[in-house]
Amino acid sequence: MHRRLGRREFTLTQSFIDIAFRGSIYALFAIGYALTYVAGGTFNVAHPVSAMAAAAAVSWLLARDQPIWVAAGGGVIAGAIAGVIVDRVVLWPARSRGGGPLGPARPLIAGLAALAAFGALAPETERPTHLLHAGYFHIGGFNMPKLTIEGTIASVVALLIVVAIVRATRYGLGLRALGSNTSAARAAGVGAEPMHIRTALLASMCGALAAIALLTAPDYFTGRSTPFDLPLAGLAAVALGGLSSLPASMIGAFIVASAQILAPTADASDAIAAALLVLAIALLPRGLLAATRLRETDRG
Amino acid sequence: MQHSVSPLVESLWRFGIVGLIGLGVWIVLRSGRVMLGNAAFAAIAAAATAALVARGTADIIAVVAGVLAAAACGALFGVAAARATSTGFAIASLALWAVELSMRAPAGAVLRSQGSPVFVVIAVAGAGVAAWFYARSRHGRAAAAVGQDERAAQGIGIDPVRVRVTAVTVGALLAGVAGSLSVFYPGFDITAYRLHGDIAAFAAVVLGGAGGALGPLVGAALVAIAAVAPVTKEHATAVNAVALLAATIVLPGGIASIFSRAARR
Numbered sequence: 001m002h003r004r005l006g007r008r009e010f011t012l013t014q015s016f017i018d019i020a021f022r023g024s025i026y027a028l029f030a031i032g033y034a035l036t037y038v039a040g041g042t043f044n045v046a047h048p049v050s051a052m053a054a055a056a057a058v059s060w061l062l063a064r065d066q067p068i069w070v071a072a073g074g075g076v077i078a079g080a081i082a083g084v085i086v087d088r089v090v091l092w093p094a095r096s097r098g099g100g101p102l103g104p105a106r107p108l109i110a111g112l113a114a115l116a117a118f119g120a121l122a123p124e125t126e127r128p129t130h131l132l133h134a135g136y137f138h139i140g141g142f143n144m145p146k147l148t149i150e151g152t153i154a155s156v157v158a159l160l161i162v163v164a165i166v167r168a169t170r171y172g173l174g175l176r177a178l179g180s181n182t183s184a185a186r187a188a189g190v191g192a193e194p195m196h197i198r199t200a201l202l203a204s205m206c207g208a209l210a211a212i213a214l215l216t217a218p219d220y221f222t223g224r225s226t227p228f229d230l231p232l233a234g235l236a237a238v239a240l241g242g243l244s245s246l247p248a249s250m251i252g253a254f255i256v257a258s259a260q261i262l263a264p265t266a267d268a269s270d271a272i273a274a275a276l277l278v279l280a281i282a283l284l285p286r287g288l289l290a291a292t293r294l295r296e297t298d299r300g
Numbered sequence: 301m302q303h304s305v306s307p308l309v310e311s312l313w314r315f316g317i318v319g320l321i322g323l324g325v326w327i328v329l330r331s332g333r334v335m336l337g338n339a340a341f342a343a344i345a346a347a348a349t350a351a352l353v354a355r356g357t358a359d360i361i362a363v364v365a366g367v368l369a370a371a372a373c374g375a376l377f378g379v380a381a382a383r384a385t386s387t388g389f390a391i392a393s394l395a396l397w398a399v400e401l402s403m404r405a406p407a408g409a410v411l412r413s414q415g416s417p418v419f420v421v422i423a424v425a426g427a428g429v430a431a432w433f434y435a436r437s438r439h440g441r442a443a444a445a446v447g448q449d450e451r452a453a454q455g456i457g458i459d460p461v462r463v464r465v466t467a468v469t470v471g472a473l474l475a476g477v478a479g480s481l482s483v484f485y486p487g488f489d490i491t492a493y494r495l496h497g498d499i500a501a502f503a504a505v506v507l508g509g510a511g512g513a514l515g516p517l518v519g520a521a522l523v524a525i526a527a528v529a530p531v532t533k534e535h536a537t538a539v540n541a542v543a544l545l546a547a548t549i550v551l552p553g554g555i556a557s558i559f560s561r562a563a564r565r
Contacts, residue, residue, distance in 0.1 A: 043387045045336070045394070093549045100552035101510035105334045108390050109502060110548045112336055116499040117541035120534040228397055235391050243387060274398035281392040282380035 014142050018261045019254065021148060021217070022233075024155035027253035029210035029230055030237035031162055032203035034249045036087075038179040039199035042095055042104075043243065045111030046086045047207055048231040049118045054079030054208030055125040058215060062128050068147070071128075072154075076208045082118075083204020087196060090114040127215050144218065151216035158209050159250065162202065166246060171198055179244065210234075229270060233257070236273040239280040242287020251288060252280075305486045307528040309417055313485045314500075314527045316420030317342070319520035320478035321497055322504035323424075323431050324471030326516045329505065330435070331460075331467040332447030333389045337396025339497030341472035343403040345370035345479030346490050353483060366480035367473060374472020378465035400494045420481045424517065427474055431513035434470075443467055489533075496537045500527075503544040509554025518555055 029051065036044040057078035061071035094110035102109060128147070135146040166172040174195050177185035186192055214230055233256050241252030256276055260269040280287070305313075321338055328335040349366030353359060381392040434440040445453040446460045453460060482488055500523050501516075508519025526543075527536055547554060 037387070043390060045390075090545065090549075097549070097552070100557075101554075102329075102506065102548065102552045104386065105329065105390075106548055106552060108334050108336070109506060110545055112502065113499070113541045113545035113548060116495055117538050117545065119495065120538040120541065228401055232395070232398055235394055239388070239391055243391075270398045270401065274395040277395040278377070278380050278392050281384045281388045285384050285388055 011141060013139065014144075015261050017139060017144060017152075018218075019257050020156075021152045021257075022261060023254035023257035024152055024159060025210045025213045025230070026233045026237050026257055027159055027250040028155050028162075028206045028213070029234035030241070030249040030253045031159070031246050032206040032210075033234055033238045034243055034246050035162075035166075035175070035199050035203040035206070037238075037243045039175055039196055040091070040095060040107075041182070042091070042107040043111075044086075044091065044203070045108055046090060046114040046118075047083075047111075047203065047234075049086050049115055050079035050083035050204035050207040051211035051230060052118060052122045052125075053082035055211045055215060056123050058128075058212055059123070059125040062131075063126070068128060068131055072209075072212050075212045076205055079208020079211070080201055080205045083207065084197060084200050086111075086114050086204075087200035091200075092193070092196065125215070127217075131216075145216070147216040148218050151213035154209065155213045158206065162206060163246060165202065171195075175199060229273075232270055232273045232277070233260070236277040236280065238287075239277045240284065240288055245287065248287050310487070311524040311528055312417035312421050313482075313487075315520050315524035316417060316424040317478045317482050317485070317497075318500045318504050318523050319424040319517050320420075320427055321475045321501040322508075322516035322520050323427050323513065324474040325501045326505050326510060326513065327431065327434070327443070327474070328464075328467050328471045329510055330440070330447050331443040331464050332450065333386060333464060333467075334393070335468065335471060336390055336393040337400065337498060338393075338471055338475045338501060339493045339495075340396035340399040341370040341374050341475035342479030342482065342497060343400050343490055343493035344373050345476035346482055346488075346493070347403050347479075349480040349483045350488075350490070359484075362483075363480040366483075367476040370476025370479060371469055371473040374476075375465065375469040377472070378468030382461045382464040382468070397495065397498075400497070403490050403493065417485075419484075420478070423477050423481060424520070427477070428513060428517045435513050439463070439466065492533060496533055496540075499537050499540045499544060503540040503547075505554075506544055506547045506552070507554055509556025511553060511556055511560075515554050515556045522555075 032047050032050070033044065036042075036047065054075035058071045058075035061074045062068070066074070090110045090113075091107050094106040097106065100106070131147050136143040137146055137149050166175060174185065174190045177188065177190050178192065178195055182192070211230060233253070236256045237252035238249050239252070240255055241248030241250070243249070256273055259272050259276060263269075263272055321342055324338045324341070325335055328338070345366035348369040349362045352362035352365055377392075377396070381389050384392060435444070442453065442458045443463050445456070445458055446463045450460050479493070504519030504523050505516045506519065507522055508517065509515030523540060526539060529536070531539070551557065553560075
């Protein structure tokens, strides 16, 4: 089966691989939103800051002839540091001082301000085009850059690690307890602020890795992506799946990726994500998999 | 920027545009929801007005059409998002950034960009007075009640969905007035609404004070004065964002809260 996407003939196999590539990146980014919401009950508008910091660090390191894996490691560290700084300097003060005319909207507005300040001052990032053309895998009758395949594998592995951390570690137990009943979790000895810091670290590493993987996108994806492409898709994913459920966020991410890849035009990926986002909020206000929510207090 | 206008004229234009979008943000905030993409409605109105002006339509008809287009889009968005939780509404409003990013000014519209700021200042002053009366009206009090406690408001017969749809529509209409009139701004640039417009509007609301209708206008005046500095659009946004962040954390009641505290003493 062949279909037109942009100026290129796409096979079903290629579409499937593209969905896996985009979906895993979106899922990685979306669970960053979900993790911070589960831990603190507030939506982190500034989550893309970690992605921007990571992309900027990767570009900077590659421009200094560092190998891609060193650059990727540096990017993840830069993204993690940026995420923790945002949590401590921006979200924590806004979260801890309630009341006033802004009320519970303070962390949202503070996050928006942090995102805008960083976005306005962040340097332009460059894709590692020379590395993308360094090697190809021949899959299902077409060539896929090796770096893209490696980016997809890294995203999927990172997703599995995050799920394992949340399901099978002491940190995950504390996170789930905080999400279910914050007061009871605190009474049981779960430290809310240390949990917020660890969650910010984990969520921003996910965001950073997603941004780095997106830099390895095949050439036919670029040119139709805006700087807001990744955050918008991540938002649509959490809106579709449900903000307080990790598996649902991942499913939402793959739905968004499928809709974008299978759409008749290649130039409407932002519009598709935005439309899915508004439709999900209007028709599925609690998400697709409401039963898998980790946080029960999102009724406001 | 290639246009040359006096700093006073530049400030008046900025005051009017930011004040109108900020008043729209404030009206939605009063109903308990955060509208992160109100500038998108200004961009929609600007695009519609610019397209009509470029085709030779009378200015007044183009402006009215632009405002109505923005209000209609606002109503549609309000209907879609009014039932969402506060977090869901904020997330949905971020989808409007896609609209801001996709906006392109029709060719030719810039040639007509030589208007005086008088109309936009009259519009923002009128909107400010209207918002002051609105806050004291039956609907304004109902919106405040919904914003404070939705269930209690429902208990006394207020429909939160209707209140929020109205608030979003009025907010979009005010942003639409700003957008339509901005087509005649000497430095008209529709891409200025991409996030920059939202940040300036939020900075106006939070700096001035979200407690009353005058707050966004006081904040807009501050943003307009700061905008005269010869810096790039990105640097101006960064300055507004840092000011917004500082005010959100340190002075959530805005400048208005300083005066009200002093008055109480």
